[in-house]
Amino acid sequence: MVSALAELFTPSSRDFSVQEAIAKANTLIxxxxxxxxxxxxxxxxxxGGSLLEDKMALMHILLDVVFMESVGMKPVIVHGGGKAISNALAETGVEAKFIRGRRVTDAATLEVVKRVLAGELNEFLTEEMERLGGRAMNLSPHTTNVLFGEKLPTETDEDLGFVGHVTRVDRSVIEGLHYTDQVPIIPSMCEGEDGQLYNVNADTAAMAVAQSLGAEKLVFLSDVNGVRRDKDDSKSIIDSLSAEEARHLIDEGIIEGGMIPKVEACLETLGRGVRKVHIIDGSIRHSLLLEIFTTSGVGTEIHP
Structure with a gap:
């Protein structure tokens, strides 16, 4: 009798599979x-950053991008590659130099940047996207360049070499790829009017692309989980911030250190037509989907 009752009230494997299917359906709803x-x-x-070195995290990010395109969104990837460039420079015996966090890019360094950033990394990301079932196109000085600019102005006693900033984005090429359901993948390099190439900070390159396209969202994939009330406590993350609240937190010293220029860049981007900016931890599995397609998200959303 006991065994019969236990069998009656113990869910079968079929019941479990149905419940799992319902849970998945609820997630889709x-x-x-x-x-x-x-x-x-x-x-x-x-x-960029350490995420390009983490193969598992990178795979889940690119899978998220494939999903986004599959459901009708128009994702654009702008990437850096600082660690890969530094490794390649070390192999060639070229010393890496930085001034105020920016890489000094002489002629020898520029050749390595062009080979690694606009070549190897850009092609790898494109091929990996397609291996995962998506459609992508690499847009670089080796193929079709879409970022144009000039040498970055600096203090008179500083010379960063061939470091530039973006002044114009060829949005027609990017939008054309979206019409054919392809994801543009763009390295952070720009070309001057005379054909000279420049190394560009990836954050500012992404900002320029987002502003030019009037993007709904700009997502910074970081190695921290967002803006925190206590920079050393990952649980103190702030889910949502208005531009006014963000400025107030900077004035109060709650947003400090290296997060200040990133948040200020977000505020500048909002002021130029982008609707929302997100800072999320790219090492969290499927962080892009969790941030965009769930109510709570996993990072910090900054809005006007």
């Missing part, structure tokens, strides 16, 4: 509202 809201909208994703 939750995401549906966000999918409809952002369908046809552009999201610029800045990728």
């Amino acid at each position: 939750e995401a549906m509202g966000w999918i409809r809201r952002f369908r046809g909208k552009t999201t610029v994703i800045k990728l």
Whole structure:
């Protein structure tokens, strides 16, 4: 009798599989509202730093991008590659130099940047996207360049060499790829009017692309989980901030150190037509999807 009752009230494996399927369906229903809201909208994703060295994290990021494109969003990837460049410089015996956090780029360094950033990394990301089932196109000085600019102005006693900033984005090429359901992948280099190439900070390159496209979102994939009330406590993350609140937190000293220029860059981007900026930890599995397609998100959203 006991065994018969136990069998009666113990869910079968089929019951478990049905419940799992229902849970998955509920997740899709939750995401549906966000999918409809952002369908046809552009999201610029800045990728770089340690994430490019973490193969598992990178795979999940690119899978998220494939999903975004599959449900009708228009993702654009802008990437840096500082660690890969430094490693390549070390192999060639060229010393890496920095001034105020920016890489000094002489002629020899520029050749390495062009080979690694605009060549090897850009091609790898494109091929990996397609291996995961997406469609992507690398846009670089080796293929079709879309970032144009000039030498970055600096103090009179500083010379960063061939370091530039973006002044114009060829948005027609990027938008053309979106019409054919391809994801543009853009390295952080720009070309001057005379054809000279320049190394560009990836954050500022992504900002320029987002502003030019009038993006719905600009997402900075970082190695921290967002803006925190206590920089040493990952649980003190602030889910959502208005521009006014962000300025107040900077004035109060709650936002400090290296987070200040990143948040200030977010505020500048909001002031130029981008609707929302996100700072998220790219090492969290499927962090892009969790931030965009769930109510709570996993990072910090900054809005006007």
